[in-house]
Amino acid sequence: MVQIHLSNSYFLNVLLILFIFFNFNISIICKICLFKAPSPFYVRMYSTIRVLRNIIYAASAKGGNVSRLCNALGIEPSDLADADRKVEDVNAVIKLWEEVIAATGDHAFGLHMGQENNPGVLGLLGYLMQSCPTIKDAFAEIVKYQQTISGWISYDFHAGKESEIVFGVSPLWSQISPETARHGLETAISGSLAYIRIFTGERIYPIRAELAYSSPVPKADYERVLQCQITFGGKRNVLYFPKEFAEFPLVSYDESLYMSFAEILRTKHAVIMQQAQFAEQVRQAIIKDFYGKMPPLEVIAAHMNVSERSFQRKLQQEDESYRSVGAKIKQELAFNLLKNTNATMHAISEVLGYTEPSAFHRAFKSWTQTSPAQKKRSFD
Numbered sequence: 001m002v003q004i005h006l007s008n009s010y011f012l013n014v015l016l017i018l019f020i021f022f023n024f025n026i027s028i029i030c031k032i033c034l035f036k037a038p039s040p041f042y043v044r045m046y047s048t049i050r051v052l053r054n055i056i057y058a059a060s061a062k063g064g065n066v067s068r069l070c071n072a073l074g075i076e077p078s079d080l081a082d083a084d085r086k087v088e089d090v091n092a093v094i095k096l097w098e099e100v101i102a103a104t105g106d107h108a109f110g111l112h113m114g115q116e117n118n119p120g121v122l123g124l125l126g127y128l129m130q131s132c133p134t135i136k137d138a139f140a141e142i143v144k145y146q147q148t149i150s151g152w153i154s155y156d157f158h159a160g161k162e163s164e165i166v167f168g169v170s171p172l173w174s175q176i177s178p179e180t181a182r183h184g185l186e187t188a189i190s191g192s193l194a195y196i197r198i199f200t201g202e203r204i205y206p207i208r209a210e211l212a213y214s215s216p217v218p219k220a221d222y223e224r225v226l227q228c229q230i231t232f233g234g235k236r237n238v239l240y241f242p243k244e245f246a247e248f249p250l251v252s253y254d255e256s257l258y259m260s261f262a263e264i265l266r267t268k269h270a271v272i273m274q275q276a277q278f279a280e281q282v283r284q285a286i287i288k289d290f291y292g293k294m295p296p297l298e299v300i301a302a303h304m305n306v307s308e309r310s311f312q313r314k315l316q317q318e319d320e321s322y323r324s325v326g327a328k329i330k331q332e333l334a335f336n337l338l339k340n341t342n343a344t345m346h347a348i349s350e351v352l353g354y355t356e357p358s359a360f361h362r363a364f365k366s367w368t369q370t371s372p373a374q375k376k377r378s379f380d
Helices: 009-021 049-060 066-073 077-081 090-104 109-114 124-130 135-148 171-176 178-200 219-226 243-247 255-275 278-289 297-303 308-317 322-340 345-351 357-368 372-379
Strands: 153-159 162-169 208-211 229-232 237-242
Touching (some): 049 066, 049 109, 066 077, 066 090, 090 109, 090 171, 090 178, 109 178, 124 135, 124 178, 124 255, 135 153, 135 162, 135 178, 153 178, 153 243, 162 178, 162 243, 171 178, 178 237, 208 219, 237 243, 278 297, 322 372, 345 372, 357 372
């Protein structure tokens, strides 16, 4: 009987993606066996030095060594001046947080650090939020432009019978290192309350909070910071506020400043989007919006607001096709299964949808100029 280490949510999520979104037979999936060690899966994300240096400075104030913290991140202390520089490696972010925790001994560091945050940490985005008329408008901007500073944490805001601020963390990060991802998430949660205090001039706390995980930190610590009842093991990470919270006015509202900052950020966001090749945009849309399942060409073209002909032409201009984009996603999946499992080549070929191992072997060799077995040995 094949065993799977159930404690590893990363690998189980890979299997779940295969089962739900690729419609693979569960008996085939179960041929995948013992998990080894995770590596980044699918989504390429980044954080900027603007955000990461705030972590470094906060840790150094609690006894951390700046040089060691920078070394963990893979940068030099002089690089901290380059606020817009991107760090794309999730492992570097994880190593930074691990060094922070080791240096400070604070297992609630993210929760505590967020309390001291101010909108300036977010750069132009923070100033734009401060210039908005209401809390709802301010959080609409961070929902829209968070990707300009970091892709690891996400925000959402819902105004209904209650007002909700919803926080997310990239599955890539949380599956590889749930403990460091928790710190990143909690920095955003407590940081949001700090922003609200600065925006409104008042200390406003949620009426209750829900967190989608358990924590080694005592519940009382969360209740002290958030000033409300906490539920762990929920479906989402949410701060709940009264309905009227959404329309609470900001003391720093300035329409002219808002228009100026909004225009600058729109331009910056457009540049970021233009820098990504169209094939990469298609790939990200498939992964993010279709959960890795390849939709029909006409569906993905409509989703990206282009005609089918334009869609194909844009890919052709980059020497790509919709089929080649799909093949690259399948290639990434193959690499992850080879590196992170002890599955047989026969099992992997079945999981990837090949009718026989020889077909998978030929496809893999066309991608890498080497065999799956040779590639697997290189990972060991």
